Amino acid sequence: MAKPDDNLMSPVQRLRDAPRCAAKAKRTGERCMCPAVRGWRVCRVHGAGGGAPRGQRHGMWKHGAQSLDAIEMRSLAMMLRRIATAGVE
Numbered sequence: 001m002a003k004p005d006d007n008l009m010s011p012v013q014r015l016r017d018a019p020r021c022a023a024k025a026k027r028t029g030e031r032c033m034c035p036a037v038r039g040w041r042v043c044r045v046h047g048a049g050g051g052a053p054r055g056q057r058h059g060m061w062k063h064g065a066q067s068l069d070a071i072e073m074r075s076l077a078m079m080l081r082r083i084a085t086a087g088v089e
Helices: 011-017 068-086
Strands: none
Touching: none
16 A cells, blocks of 8 residues: 555655745746745855854954944934034024
């Protein structure tokens, strides 16, 4: 007696039904057929879950002048400066 193919816990069936990677090849234009990582549109080969850690956990962290907090603080200071000088002109 053959095994039925409708086993939902079968790893083969889950891979077959998984959404596919949305990345396309430059040369051929064909899509990658690997299964996409859960929560991402692409597979692990095309960058799902990748990237370096942010902030001080990053290996190239120097001083924080270009951190998100510093950039936000500078933009706030520039906005306050524009408001202060707008009434003077």
